[in-house]
Amino acid sequence: MHSDSQPRSRGLSPERCKQQVASAGKDKIREMLLIQLEELEMLTSMFPNSGELTVTDQSVIADINQFVECKSSTVPLHLEYIINLNLDDLKLELCANLPSFYPETEPSVFVRSDQLNRTHQTRLNSDVKDYVASLERGEICICSIVIWLQENAANYHQKIASPKKENLKESRESFSRLWIYSHHIYNKTKRKEILEQALDRNLSGFCLPGKPGIICVEGPSSGCSEWWQTIRNMTWQRIMCKKVEEEVIGSWQDLDSHRKFGKFQEVSFVNENATSKDQGKHMNMGDFYRYLQEHDCGEVFKDYFGIDGRSGDA
Secondary structure, eight states: OOOTTSOOOOOOOHHHHHHHHHHHHHHHHHHHHHHHHHHHHHHHHHSOSTTTEEESOHHHHHHHHHHHTTSOOSOOOOEEEEEEEEETTEEEEEEEEEOTTTTTSOOEEEEEOTTSOHHHHHHHHHHHHHHHHHSOTTSOOHHHHHHHHHHHGGGGOOOOOOOOHHHHHHSOEEEEEEEEEESOBOOHHHHHHHHHHHHHTTOEEEEEOBSSEEEEEEEEHHHHHHHHHHHHTSOOSSEEEEEEEEEEESOGGGGGGGOSSSSEEEOOOBOTTSOTTTBTTBBOHHHHHHHHHHTTOTTHHHHHHSSOOOOTTO
16 A cells, blocks of 8 residues: 555646647747748848848848847747749749748748739649648748749740730620638738739729638639639638629629629728737627628628627617
């Protein structure tokens, strides 16, 4: 029999375990962020001229340095930058957003160019995504992506004659409205791309950033399909199409009469009850429902959240 005075094994309390896990996680992030800074320094030496490499938010670098040097315990925002590539007669923008655990996790990268048509730009980004997925995790890879683009991007650059306007007018088209749900939308590059891709395709609707992120796009079915393929190919924690509305229209002249939104724009419904830290991250549900009602689509609220909406004035 064991004596009552025999020492008992001492386990860590659940709270202490959480603290150790959090501490270990931050140590790992510091290690990853230091690698990110070293990679950025290398890329800066490769692209030293003004405008070749642009950090989206310089304050993030200062925050990363503070965190790496243990002068701050707040995990910084993601490092994000744009590399402008001039490849013979093709100009590309490589947009890179680095998660906290990169290079052990994949970077979020997107390539755009005014010289690529929509189909080729979508295919290029799909192939870049496949290439990134094939690389070994734990190794920096932005330079490898640059080299891949230098070797392969020209294959996507072909001059295609624009279809004649009279043919467009004669063709029958279907009208679509897509309702998109994302776990969150914060990234400025993604938000810009969501807007520009919609405007380029004559789509209307809205993007509501935050957590969750809500998007509606409407317009020609072909344009909606191209937009969705382009946006879906970007790196997301979770994104899905919750609902699709479609109808056949007689001609292009009838297009605008089917729209519920006059243009595509980013909207915001601030939750006044949120803390100053969280404001802008979580929407005011009542105001969002009222916005949907004003555009004759209040029923979609239940498709997203499973409950009937209530106006902010209710």
